[in-house]
Amino acid sequence: MRKNYVLDANVLLHDPHAIFKFEDNDLIIPIYAIEEIDQFKREGSERGRNARTIARLLDGLRSPSNQLSVGVPLERGGTLRIAIPQRRPNALVGLDSKSQDLAILQVAIDVRDKDKDKPTIFVTMDTNLRIRADALGVTSETYESEAAPDPENELSVLEVEVPGSDVDLFFQHGFVAAPHRTVLHPNVGVLLRDEASAAHTALGRFDASKGQVVALRTPRDGVMGVRPRNKEQAYALDLLLDDEIRLVTLIGKAGTGKTLLALAAGLRRTVEDGVYSRLLVSRPVMPLGRDLGFLPGDVDEKLNPWMQPIYDNLEFLFSSGAARGKGTEARGFVQLLESGVVQVEPLTYIRGRSLPHQYLIVDEAQNLTPHEVKTIITRAGEGTKIILTGDPHQIDNPYVDHASNGLSVVADRFKQEAIAGHVVLAKGERSELAELAANLL
Known part of the structure; x- marks a missing residue:
């Protein structure tokens, strides 16, 4: 189902190309998010570079036939528009009336109430703002385009049970064919363990080009x-x-x-x-x-x-x-x-x-x-x-x-x-x- 995604300023400051990563959905950027981004455009930091990049990208989407206020088409089938609420909100529970967060969140609320045929999702990397949005009945998510699995959850040395003869061959020749039933990444560490004797082991590294587990070359x-x-x-x-x-x-x-x-x-x-x-x-x-x-x-x-x-x-x-x-x-x-x-x-x-x-x-x-x-x-x-x-x-x-x-x-x-x-x-x-x-x- 096609969705409305309302983007917070911190998403665009983190990844200016985020506007191209929401597939065929409709993106809404509050005008207040643009105001917030504008404050960082003179910085020499990465945040400043990202502020200038998103400004160039949005400017490049403009044309006489495509106005950002109405909505411009994106390559993957979605649209992008910059939204201005009908009124600047006076107060929302839990938010200061002068806060930019309040104004940005009000845009998400307006989009949700105006377009009830599509789900509206507010995307922000601000944890507290996600909590506030949820409290006000707005579905909120964090931006996870570049998130990776926790690397500590993956073992760098995999233990594989093999026949004792394979362990003996490994010590004799310095390599052995990789176990067929185990999927190994290139250069992953492999601990070959004898099926019959748990103490009979050998430590090596998977060489993907040879399809072999080769001995480590760590000096004694x-x-x-x-x-x-x-x-x-x-x-x-x-x-x-x-x-x-x-x-x-x-x-x-x-x-x-x-x-x-x-x-x-x-x-x-x-x-x-x-x-x-x-x-x-x-x-x-x-x-x-x-x-x-x-x-x-x-x-x-x-x-x-x-x-x-x-x-x-x-x-x-x-x-x-x-x-x-x-x-x-x-x-x-x-x-x-x-x-x-x-x-x-x-x-x-x-x-x-x-x-x-x-x-x-x-x-x-x-x-x-x-x-x-x-x-x-x-x-x-x-x-x-x-x-x-x-x-x-x-x-x-x-x-x-x-x-x-x-x-x-x-x-x-x-x-x-x-x-x-x-x-x-x-x-x-x-x-x-x-x-x-x-x-x-």
Whole structure:
């Protein structure tokens, strides 16, 4: 059945192309939503870019024969119009009379009352406004076009029961044919378990091009002195060290080793093996709690508090005796930073850059929007490998959630691609206290 969808301003600020994603239904944008969007058009942020984009898209739909006030046809069979209520509402229960939310919600009520032949649905990403709409008898939904399944609900290492002979063959040859009765994504971790003996197991990775489960190539002595402590970490190191895998997403709660494993593998492939010209580590500038405001000093001094977690991990790899590789003992991470082989910087100025032959780690990627992650990944030049790490349940960005953040969306969209791998690190290894805190709190 054809429906009326009334869109709130936050939907268009989140995704300007949302107007093309409602199939053959009729879209109504309140004029007050346009007023609200207009306030952000001068911002240099993504919200400002989206405000300018939706303005251009709506302007492009106008023509002498198509007026937005009457309704213009859309490619997929629906229509779009900008609605102005007959009167500016004075008051609705639970809403201030001067509120733009009140005016936008009044449009949804007017559409519902005027067109009773079609269901009217109010679409907003404002949770409180959905509650208010429901209380006033207006059907309301959130916008979920870019929402992805919770990546933590998918196991990165699948357990498959096979005959004991298959496990023996795997240890002899380093590979075995993939089980026919199991559907496997490219590069998924596979734990082969003997049907007769549960303790007889082998850990590998599914190679889609060969149709085989192949052995992990994680060094026995670890990487930069860091050894995997569970099967997920072993699988993660294998993906991080494989140059054929160009995009790796590491998801897990605090203390699971996401950043440490990524840095150790990046140092190994950049400093020791020389495969990449530079290790570039970055993270979004997003405060936890109340912001401290302006910081004194030059760029490096201003960024130091934001990048300190990365410096902590680098210092651990070098100064704690963990790094015992070729030449890394004598060259501390400070020397590597000064030489430019290792570079730590924010994501603020990445737009427009081209990054060839680099090992790029983006920490705390759960605070990025899908558009921002797209901007980062499209910077990758020839021979560049990108690692995204984060915890979708520790988000400081108020405009994304565990399903709509860039990290979750990338993990979902790339799971069928042969050049991408995804790992969910479940067990915390930082300390017993950190693991208890992550579980109990």
